[in-house]
Structures are given as C-alpha cells and as structure tokens.
Amino acid sequence: MRLEIRHWQLLDAIGKYGSLGAAADAIGVTQPAMSHRLAEAERRLGSAIFEREGRRLKPTPAGQALIQTASSILPELSRAEDEFERTAANASHLVRIGIAEYSAYHWVPGFLKSLAFSREKLQIDFVAAATREAEATLITGKTDIIISPARSENPALDCKTLMExxxxxxxxxxxxxxxxxxxxxxxxxxxxxxxxxxxxxxxxxxxxxxxxxxxxxxxxxxxxxxxxxxxxxxxxxxxxxxxxxxxxxxxxxxxxxxxxxxxxxxxxTWFIISRKSDRKNEAIKVTAEALQQWFSLNESS
Structure with missing residues (x-):
C-alpha cells in the first residue's frame, strides 16, 4: 500500500474543507507540512490528486474516488480503535466459567444477582465447551475458572474445595x-x-x-x-x-x-479450579471468592 493513514487523513480533510490551510487546521499540522504531505502522496501515486483553482483545491476524477474512499475508511478505523479500547478496558474484568462433566446452571441466576453490587464492571461468561476437557480449557485460556467434581493434580492449577x-x-x-x-x-x-x-x-x-x-x-x-x-x-x-x-x-x-x-x-466433592498464574488477577480472584461464598450459603448440603 503506497499511502499511509496520514495521507488518507489529508485527503479526507481537503475534501471536506477545500483548501490546504483549512485542512491543516482541522488535522492540527502546519500548512507547509500539509503541502509537503500532499506532494508526497501525489509522488507516491504518480499523478495529481488535486487541481489548483486559486487558493482552493479541486479533486481530479481519480482524486475524487480517493476522497470518497478516505471518508469511508477513516470512520471505520476510528470505530475499530474505539472498540479495541472498550474491549481492552473490560478484558481484565471478564471471567469465563466452565462446569466440568455436568450441564448444571440452575444456580447461575442467584449467583449473578449476588454480584450486582460487588463489582460494577465485572462480566461473567459461561463456557459450555468446558463440560468435557475442562482442564484443557483452563490451560488454553478458554476458561478462567472451572467448577469440577474431580480434583486437579496439575501443578499449574489451584484447586480448592467448593462443596460436598x-x-x-x-x-x-x-x-x-x-x-x-x-x-x-x-x-x-x-x-x-x-x-x-x-x-x-x-x-x-x-x-x-x-x-x-x-x-x-x-x-x-x-x-x-x-x-x-x-x-x-x-x-x-x-x-x-x-x-x-x-x-x-x-x-x-x-x-x-x-x-x-x-x-x-x-x-x-466439587472443586473450584483456576490458573496459578492468575492469582493476581483481581477479577478472577473476586469471582472465585464470590463463588465459594455463594455455594457455602446456598448450595452446600
């Protein structure tokens, strides 16, 4: 690809404002820097993108197609960045839980309700694929916590009693x-x-x-x-x-x-199993403690 993002931003700004000065102000660069950037874009493409009409710039037919593309892709890129930031911000608060051997979810509504005021941004997902090969989902990162009726002997995992x-x-x-x-x-x-x-x-x-x-x-x-x-x-x-x-x-x-x-x-005996490497992950720690408290109060025989 011959043009960089800064060139596409230039094309979009000139297309909107019609002059180098106004486009430079919109992007936040000097007019000489903008002029240099435009010359570089035209040199890379091997043809003029704009025709000069006094102080204004009129796009050539080929340049108009570039401007339309710029006005389309730049908002998409901006949305992608925003989505990434939201996902990254919430990643540390996402905890994926699996239940080994059984599809037992009758307790989930009550448990989630108990979390309502414990951590505002905590997000809990349940991973059905963990019913089989539960430890493998932990090791590969598909789950963060497993509720299992089998004790784990894996040295990389923490295994604590949950209920009888x-x-x-x-x-x-x-x-x-x-x-x-x-x-x-x-x-x-x-x-x-x-x-x-x-x-x-x-x-x-x-x-x-x-x-x-x-x-x-x-x-x-x-x-x-x-x-x-x-x-x-x-x-x-x-x-x-x-x-x-x-x-x-x-x-x-x-x-x-x-x-x-x-x-x-x-x-x-049921156990709660997590990765030792996640001991400092606050979201996983909070969730594991909440699970133990919930099962102690509501599900233990």
Whole structure:
C-alpha cells in the first residue's frame, strides 16, 4: 500500500474543507507540512490528486474516488480503535466459567444477582465447551475458572474445595427402585443404564461402585449430554448415577427421583479450579471468592 493513514487523513480533510490551510487546521499540522504531505502522496501515486483553482483545491476524477474512499475508511478505523479500547478496558474484568462433566446452571441466576453490587464492571461468561476437557480449557485460556467434581493434580492449577455432594441413582419417580432405601450394584443388572461416558473417571460410580462389585451392565447406553440423560429418565427410558446437586432442579420438580447408592452413600466433592498464574488477577480472584461464598450459603448440603 503506497499511502499511509496520514495521507488518507489529508485527503479526507481537503475534501471536506477545500483548501490546504483549512485542512491543516482541522488535522492540527502546519500548512507547509500539509503541502509537503500532499506532494508526497501525489509522488507516491504518480499523478495529481488535486487541481489548483486559486487558493482552493479541486479533486481530479481519480482524486475524487480517493476522497470518497478516505471518508469511508477513516470512520471505520476510528470505530475499530474505539472498540479495541472498550474491549481492552473490560478484558481484565471478564471471567469465563466452565462446569466440568455436568450441564448444571440452575444456580447461575442467584449467583449473578449476588454480584450486582460487588463489582460494577465485572462480566461473567459461561463456557459450555468446558463440560468435557475442562482442564484443557483452563490451560488454553478458554476458561478462567472451572467448577469440577474431580480434583486437579496439575501443578499449574489451584484447586480448592467448593462443596460436598453425593452420587445418587436417578430414576423415573415411579420406577420400582425408588422403593428401596438404597441400591446395590446388583440392582442395575436388569435395568437400562444411561451413561455420558464409557471412560472410568477417577472418583465416579464405575470406579467406586460398579467395578468393585464385579458385575457387568448388559444394558448400557451412552448419551453424551447429561441434560439428555435426565430427559430420558423423566420418561422412564433408563436410570443413571449422577450428581444430586447437578440434578437439584429436576429432583425438586419431581421429574426424576434420587436413590442412595449403598447404605453409606457415594460422597462427591466439587472443586473450584483456576490458573496459578492468575492469582493476581483481581477479577478472577473476586469471582472465585464470590463463588465459594455463594455455594457455602446456598448450595452446600
């Protein structure tokens, strides 16, 4: 590109004001500097942009096309700069939260309402992609905070306890297993069992409950979204073992029913995870503290 922004500004100003003097005043440079800049632009393009009519400058046909372009692109560039400044100013106040394993957002309205007066410019986004590969989204910067039912052992991440929960068998409210005070692994042999992953996740039901029993589940179906699993259970198309907290709303609405897993139950701990490198990021720190306070007061069992 042969012309620079300063040349385009010159063209726009002369097009608006018609003379070097007035254009120079508008841009804030001296008239000799403006004259030099115009000569440089014409030299770079290899042709005259304006014709002199006394003190006024009349654009040539080709020059008129340049002026029209200048009047179009300069406002766009200015808007781009303004947008950049707004985005950069808010970047330190944007916190992206993900929830690992479950699509559990029933708590979000209450939590956001609690933030209304804590930090005026704080912006919270929720990242659905973090349901799977949650730690990877933290490490790559796609999220800033993860709420996870699995402890992180990554040395680059901070992992703090958020709340205590439990894994429960989730069934249709009229399913025969709801009559039991708790279930054993053998109770799952003859039912349609829904799971969102065939991977034996550390700390979850397969590792802690199904595998130790030695049983095999012959009627297992993979459904990769917990929301879809709940919908299927609600119309009696199977059962699953899921977080009681994650299904809090569906249980309260009697769409599904929880049954304890073993007499002792299957405790589940949720954690709040963030990058150690963000310890001095005030927005992330404020949000993490607010999450811990909110869950302590409203969501802990």
């Amino acid at each position: 929960d439990e894994l429960v068998l989730v069934t249709h409210p009229n399913h025969p297993l709801t009559a039991k005070p708790w279930i054993e692994a053998q109770d799952l042999v003859d039912v349609d069992y829904l799971t969102y992953s065939l991977d034996a996740l550390p700390g979850f039901e397969y590792e802690r409950f199904i595998r130790p029993s030695g049983i095999r589940l012959p009627h297992m179906q993979v459904v990769e979204m917990t929301d879809a699993i709940v919908e299927m259970i609600a119309v009696d198309l199977g059962v699953s073992i899921l977080s009681r907290w994650a299904l809090k709303r569906s249980i309260r609405q009697a769409l599904v029913a929880p049954v304890s897993v073993t007499k002792q139950g299957l405790p589940l």
